[in-house]
Every structure is written in C-alpha cells, then in structure tokens.
Amino acid sequence: MRVINSPAEVIEISQRHTEPEPHVLDGMVDGAWLDAQHFPPLQWSVQGIVPEGFGLIVAPPKAGKSWFVAGIGLACATGGLALGKISVSRRPVLYMALEDGHRRLQGRFRQILGEGVPIPKDLHVIVKAQPLAVVAMISEFLDRHASKAPLIILDTLGKVKPPKRAGEDAYTADYAIGTKLKDLVDAVSGSSLLVVHHTRKAESSDFVDAVSGTQGIAGSADFILVLARKRKSDDAVLAVTGRDVPENEYALTTSDGRWSLDGMDLTDAAATVENRQQKTALADRSMEILRFVSSRPETTAKDVEAEFTDINNNDAGTYLRRLHEAGHINKPRRGTYSPVSEPSEVSERYESAGHADQGEPSVSDASHTSDTSLFADSEEIA
Secondary structure (H helix, E strand, O other): OOOOOOHHHHHHHHHHOOOOOOOOOOOOOOHHHHHHOOOOOOOEEEOOOEEOEEEEEEEOOOOOHHHHHHHHHHHHHHOOEEOOOEEOOOOOEEEEEOOOOHHHHHHHHHHHHOOOOOOOOOEEEEOOOOHHHHHHHHHHHHHHOHHHOOEEEEEOHHHOOOOOOOOOOHHHHHHHHHHHHHHHHHOOOOOEEEEEEEEOOOOOOOHHHHEOOOHHHHHHOOEEEEEEEOOOOOEEEEEEEEOOOOOEEEEEEEEOOEEEEOOOOHHHHHHHHHHHHHHHHHHHHHHHHHHHHHOOOOEOHHHHHHHOOOOOHHHHHHHHHHHHHOOOEEEEEOOEEEEOOOHHHHHHHHHHHHHOOOOOOOHHHOOOOOOOOOOOOHHHOO
C-alpha cells in the first residue's frame, strides 16, 4: 500500500483523477458528421402558421388577437379545423389567459364553438399566475404531456415579463426572457409556445418591426405572426415569418369572434391579399384622377393620359367613365368630364363614400350613390 508523504503528492494524484477541462472546440462537428444525421421533420400545431418552437402573435390592442388564439387553441384541443380551413391534429393545449376570467372565457369559447358544442377536455386554462411562477407552470405542463406535442398559449407576455433591473440593457433583458421561454419548448420535441404580445405604436414597412419592445423579443422567437386589421373592418391580414416558416401574408376575416382564412386554403388566402392590394391601388389611383378632374374646368381621357404617364388612353377613359357612373364627376358631353362641385367637396364626398383610410376598400363599396361599382371588372384596367 502506497503511503502519501506530502501535500504535493496529494495534488498530483488529484490532478491525475480529475476530468480534463473541456476544450473550447469540443462541440464542433464536421460536415461528414452533419451529413450522416437523420433529424425528424418539422412538426406543426397549425400547418403553415404555428410550427413547433417559440413564437409571437402580435397585434394592436382590441384587434382580436385573444379571440384568434382562443380559436387556435380550441381547434387543436378538438382536432378540427383551425381558421375554419386548416386540419389540425388533436393535442393537449394550455391556455394561460392572464387578462381574462373563467366566465369571460366560457362565453368566448362557446361563441367560437357554436351552440351546443362542449368545450374540449384537452383545453386546460389558467387565468392567474405570478410572473415568477409562469416558467415553472409551462415546464410542468410540457413534462406532463411531452409525448403528445402540446401547444401552450400565453396571453400576454406583458403579464409575466419581469421588470428591467436598474442599469440593465433593455435588449439584453428582452432577449433573456425570450430565450428562457424558447429553451422550455425546445426541450420537448413537437411542442409549440405561442405568446400574445402588442405591437409598437409607430408604423413600419417591415412587419417584424411591429413587435413592441426591443428587437430582443423578436430575435429570440422561432416565428412571428403579425395580425393587422382596420378598425370596424372584418378583413385582416396575417403576416407570417420565421426561421423554418415560409414567409407569407394570408387574408383573414372575422365574424362574431370567429377567425377564418379568406380563401379555400393558405395558397388561396395569400392570393386574396394580393387582390385586396390591387383594389386598394385602383382606389388610390381613382382618387388621384378625381382630384385632377376637380382641378380643371374640363378633362378628357387624353388629358389624364398626359398627366399620368403610366395610364394609357383606354384605361384613362375607363377611370373617367366609372367616376361619372358613381356620381363623382359630370359628363357635359361625350368624352368630356367636369367637376360636380368644388374640389374639397368632391374629396369629402368620395372619402365619406368609403374610400378614405380604408386600407382595403371593397369592390362593392365603391359608391353609395350608384349601383354601378367603380371597380367592377377591374381586370380591364391593366
């Protein structure tokens, strides 16, 4: 038996039996290893909309996002149709509705489901939670249903987001809470965590910039959904983007709290967005031509063609004819048009007829004074 005679020998023996320090490149793999791996395909709670992972659904206050996520949750807990058109598999759903109570949720669920349809047992609801307890609640639900690819809906992020500590960088704080939520759901294959959040007040051409707070929240998310709806309008657009999600925009409609795709499927709903945008462009151009006619004693199609270089003579005539049929301009003689009143009054009448700040005017709403639609057969205008 060896006798240890000095502290130096103790240190030497201890070092021989201690695990070596990890190398900074221990986690590195090469292309051959990566090429040989077999990964499971991406799973979806709602195909094309909600993949596995951590995501955000953002919209302004009172835009209908809580009704939107409630409909998604009910569809997934039932195994029916999400957004009225997309088949989904049944799975456990945790709906953390932290801005609502049980009575309000019961009424909302019953309205979405329809009369006589029971609220599904696989939908689990929490309406109260302390900010520090939310992570533990989500983790426990994920562990309990790990084999069933659960969906968790957190409404809203603001209810659980911890206050920023003094001196803490805002981006770092936002990224930390996003990363913590992402780590939870990443640990359970096939699971999704959809978090309701508000948009910024300032508008942006990039819908990802609509996410309130710093870019830390958006940067930590696997996918982002942005719901845009004009006040008093039943039409909306859902913009979708993410790390593994095809970026696109889908037309939606809402009626009595039920959100649906405006189209037979996602492809059709994407085409509907483009059609709405084309009609909006037509409405904007018609307003420009109306103002032009109102600024002159008389106008012909040739005058419009000369003023708007991207409009040919035939299209100019079509715009003028429809403005006249809608009652917005006069036609004293063939091929010649004139204002019906002072320019400011014309604009006010046109705008009050439903063409100002509507975002996406309806073809059938072009005028309240005529049965002839200003944009009927809009494909005639190239």
